[in-house]
Amino acid sequence: MTSFLSNIIGNPFATQIGQAIERASNVTESFENWALYMEICDMINNSDDGPRDAIKAFKKLIATNEGKNDIILNQTLTVLETCVKNCGHRFHVQIANRDFLQEIVKLLTTKVMPSQILVDRMLGLLQTWADAFQGVNGLEEVSKVNKELKEKGFEFPVVDVERAPPIHTPARKTNITVDPTTLQKPHHVSATAPSAAPQLTEDISLNNGFYISASQMAKLKSELDVVIQNCKVFNELLNENTPGQEADEDWKLMEELNATCKEFHRRLVELVRRYTIENLTSDILPVNDEVTNVMLRFERYERLKKGSSNTEAATSDESQNLVCLLSNYFVDIFIF
Structure with missing residues (x-):
């Protein structure tokens, strides 16, 4: 009924999803409300009109x-990027719609140009989507728009596909499987247990109190890649299952992945607390976001499965603690 009224009145914010997206994009928000962002993703995924209503609001x-x-x-853009990463093919089809892409093109070609930082971010998102959607039927329009912009002289930032957080493509027709050791190839390995949480704080020490050695940094980044792969598999499980209708083995695997992610999160927070170095936190923060997001998704999934009416996610406080910790660290830098 809400979607029907919205179509008549012409107000994209008349829908429940539209209202949530408008609230999430409100300038009065003092911090990124990841709980709300992930709630929007769930609303999009669990509603027939969700993808269309969301794209109208964006x-x-x-x-x-x-x-x-x-x-x-x-x-x-932050909310939009989160939705692209955590919603499925139906939403991606809306993203790849020519009419929507033209709104982004207008931003890049308007007389009153946005800041260069915002321009670079929009171009980066377009490039990331084009790379992720390459070869996927129905999503070709993103690459076409990118090509047109490049022909007009726009310079796209280089996107490191290997380090970029994953964008979820259409659901696979095979069961999700998880490698119990490294998770380097999650699609083709045994579904027994998630990769054990890497010992993020072992053998990582400050040399003379100022920096981490190159070999230690390489080891850390390798372990962070394992964390990202676990999150990717966890997100795929959540995308491809319906609360209360999942197979027993999928539910068991989700519980194991959630326990592993909680351990990841604890160690990430500990790592930042012990080794406050700017180039280190720049690597950890995106990974922490991935871990926090997928735990929030699982908590909502679990509530839907149990029929619970709880609305607050426990991981929100933990995530905010990490943000506050980092904020205090950078304040200390500027003061001293």
Whole structure:
């Protein structure tokens, strides 16, 4: 009924999803509300009209703030990026719609250009989507738009596909399987247990109190890659299952992955607390976001499975503690 009224009235924010997206993009938000972002993803995934209602809201926000409010635009892009990463093919089809992509193109070609940081971010998102959607039927329009922009002289930032957090492509037709050791190839290995949480704080020490050696940094990044792969498999499980209808083995695997992610999160927080180095935190923060997001998704999934009415995710406080910890660290840098 809400979607029907929205179509008549023409207000994308009349839907429940539209209202949530508008609230998430509100400039008065003092921090990134990951719990709300992931709730929006679940609303999109669990509703027939979800992808279409969401894209209408994103399109309206972009058009309304074009050349006016870069802060809201940046917040909107954060919510949009989160949805692309955590929603399935139905939403990706809406992203690859020519009409929606033209709204982003308008931002890049308007007389009142947004900040260069925002321009680079939009180009980076387009490039990431084009790479992720390459060869996927129905999503070719993103690559076409990228090609047109490049022909107009736009320089796209280099995207490190190997280090970029994964974008979920359409559901596979085979069961999800997990490698119990490294998870380097999660699609083709045994579904027995998630990779054990790497010992993120072992053998990582400060040399003279100022930096971590190159070999130690390489070891850490390798372990962070394992964390990302676990999150990728966990997200795929959540995307491909319906609460209460999953196979017993999938549910058991989700519980094991959730326990592993909780251990990841604890060690990530400990690592930042013990080794406050800027180039280290820049590697850890994106991974921590991935871990936090997937744990929030699982908590909502579990509530739906149990029929619980709880609305707050416990991991929100832990995530905020990490943000506060880092904020205090950088304040100390500027003070001293």
